[in-house]
Amino acid sequence: MGSPENGNDVLAKSTVPLVSTKPEPVAASVTALETADNASDTKDLEPEWRQRAVSRSLNAARSRAEKRAQRFIDAAFSLMDEKHTTEFTIQEVIDRSKQSLRGFYQYFDGKEELLLALFEETILEATDDISALVDQQTEPMERLHQFTVRLHEWCEASETKRKRGAHDRRPISEFSVQLAINNPERVRLAMSPLFRMLVELLNDATAAKLVAVANPRHTSMLMMQTIMYSWFGNRLMDGPLSVITAEEAWDFCVYGLRS
Amino acid sequence: MGSPENGNDVLAKSTVPLVSTKPEPVAASVTALETADNASDTKDLEPEWRQRAVSRSLNAARSRAEKRAQRFIDAAFSLMDEKHTTEFTIQEVIDRSKQSLRGFYQYFDGKEELLLALFEETILEATDDISALVDQQTEPMERLHQFTVRLHEWCEASETKRKRGAHDRRPISEFSVQLAINNPERVRLAMSPLFRMLVELLNDATAAKLVAVANPRHTSMLMMQTIMYSWFGNRLMDGPLSVITAEEAWDFCVYGLRS
DNA sequence: AAAAGCCGGCAATGGCATTCTCAAATTTTG
DNA sequence: CAAAATTTGAGAATGCCATTGCCGGCTTTT
Numbered sequence: 001m002g003s004p005e006n007g008n009d010v011l012a013k014s015t016v017p018l019v020s021t022k023p024e025p026v027a028a029s030v031t032a033l034e035t036a037d038n039a040s041d042t043k044d045l046e047p048e049w050r051q052r053a054v055s056r057s058l059n060a061a062r063s064r065a066e067k068r069a070q071r072f073i074d075a076a077f078s079l080m081d082e083k084h085t086t087e088f089t090i091q092e093v094i095d096r097s098k099q100s101l102r103g104f105y106q107y108f109d110g111k112e113e114l115l116l117a118l119f120e121e122t123i124l125e126a127t128d129d130i131s132a133l134v135d136q137q138t139e140p141m142e143r144l145h146q147f148t149v150r151l152h153e154w155c156e157a158s159e160t161k162r163k164r165g166a167h168d169r170r171p172i173s174e175f176s177v178q179l180a181i182n183n184p185e186r187v188r189l190a191m192s193p194l195f196r197m198l199v200e201l202l203n204d205a206t207a208a209k210l211v212a213v214a215n216p217r218h219t220s221m222l223m224m225q226t227i228m229y230s231w232f233g234n235r236l237m238d239g240p241l242s243v244i245t246a247e248e249a250w251d252f253c254v255y256g257l258r259s
Numbered sequence: 260m261g262s263p264e265n266g267n268d269v270l271a272k273s274t275v276p277l278v279s280t281k282p283e284p285v286a287a288s289v290t291a292l293e294t295a296d297n298a299s300d301t302k303d304l305e306p307e308w309r310q311r312a313v314s315r316s317l318n319a320a321r322s323r324a325e326k327r328a329q330r331f332i333d334a335a336f337s338l339m340d341e342k343h344t345t346e347f348t349i350q351e352v353i354d355r356s357k358q359s360l361r362g363f364y365q366y367f368d369g370k371e372e373l374l375l376a377l378f379e380e381t382i383l384e385a386t387d388d389i390s391a392l393v394d395q396q397t398e399p400m401e402r403l404h405q406f407t408v409r410l411h412e413w414c415e416a417s418e419t420k421r422k423r424g425a426h427d428r429r430p431i432s433e434f435s436v437q438l439a440i441n442n443p444e445r446v447r448l449a450m451s452p453l454f455r456m457l458v459e460l461l462n463d464a465t466a467a468k469l470v471a472v473a474n475p476r477h478t479s480m481l482m483m484q485t486i487m488y489s490w491f492g493n494r495l496m497d498g499p500l501s502v503i504t505a506e507e508a509w510d511f512c513v514y515g516l517r518s
Numbered sequence: 519a520a521a522a523g524c525c526g527g528c529a530a531t532g533g534c535a536t537t538c539t540c541a542a543a544t545t546t547t548g
Numbered sequence: 549c550a551a552a553a554t555t556t557g558a559g560a561a562t563g564c565c566a567t568t569g570c571c572g573g574c575t576t577t578t
Contacts, residue, residue: 181433213516225484237480257471258470258515
């Protein structure tokens, strides 16, 4: 995986904690709460070194925690790559990551949280990747087009197509539907960077009078669905001869039935 | 695995396990197969009453079986209406249908088969309903339009919208995705009447030069997805203020980004 | 009315997620 | 450094369900 430290402004705001880090037991905070309304004053009165020490300690703890959580996530990704499904057991994740069951539940509220984390991670990667690609274009329509094609790839990506050591993303694509049903809010949040990008691209194209949509957000969503879940339609057509390609999805989005 | 409820016409020709008892007839049929082209002669030589008797017996058995199976299905539908999910337990189905666990597994290979049955039933109902509506129109585009709006309703249909004692179909819509992932072939088969209707409507519109699509089947599938699963997008947008309506889906399908 | 197959009730099995327990290991603190 | 506090590992225990097995009564057939 590439360096995840891409300081994208748009993303920064909506970044959701990958792991549910259990609130660190900061003993001092208990006493601080008694003088709630002047908490900042209290802080200022404390020697700076103390804050830094606490901060360092917390950072150390967080770093350790992140490393541990990451091992679970890596194990899960590798299991998915092998089994092409999200139906691995927690036990398998434990075994592969060489950590303990207890540890797992310390870092994730349950299996769904783990899958959500995988989903978030994937969306972030995809957003970076697509963003970089789109930025190579200047024409609004071409930017939209690139967005479409690449996003389609990300969601379709079968084992044979994977490049750059990326993971098999089909299992996640598949499970994302389930996720969206049980936990729409989280999924919405996770997808928002991607969604925001699309809305922007669409707005740009509209401004340039290259397209005309009544409601950019609604249209974006319809487009997003069409692109991301065309694999679903493929499952439902006979023969592998008939496969909806990225270009077909694109044409459908742009021209509808007038293609 | 052979499901016990295969009352399929195609299968009727082969030996039916329900009443015929001995394995000997199988051996006989093997020899009969050697002289394949006079198989019908052989049939004619059997006394007709015998065939009718067997047939009547089978029909009776089938009828009884169907009634029993139907009770499971009714119970499942009613549970879905109440719980708004397919996550009821088999035990609940048993209790409500006042039948036995044993009976359940005699008629369905498992829970997935039951859900598949609900799905099939729903699709058939929907197809009839939509078909009747579409046939009230003569203009190809209006036919397509009606198809779209009504199908959207069928898939979206929340409790508040239900009429005519129809069931809450959201749980099935939701689960159909899962179903399509685990069992694409069955789902494809179940959806084929609906799919065929859409392809025809689209072909008619194309013939009338009202639309122009490169690949009717692919476009139909994209359209179908857009219509049937726009509820999915709704889950992913903030606030219930923003809801993709049937008309929006229709516009998107027809005009794409040029609406 | 005996034989044969069907059926209801219900206990048993098995897979898996999630929790619980406890003692060893590690970190923090005085 | 050593006691106290916290984290962690190992894995047993629990709970939920789907699915199977078993047996004694109940029809239907012969």
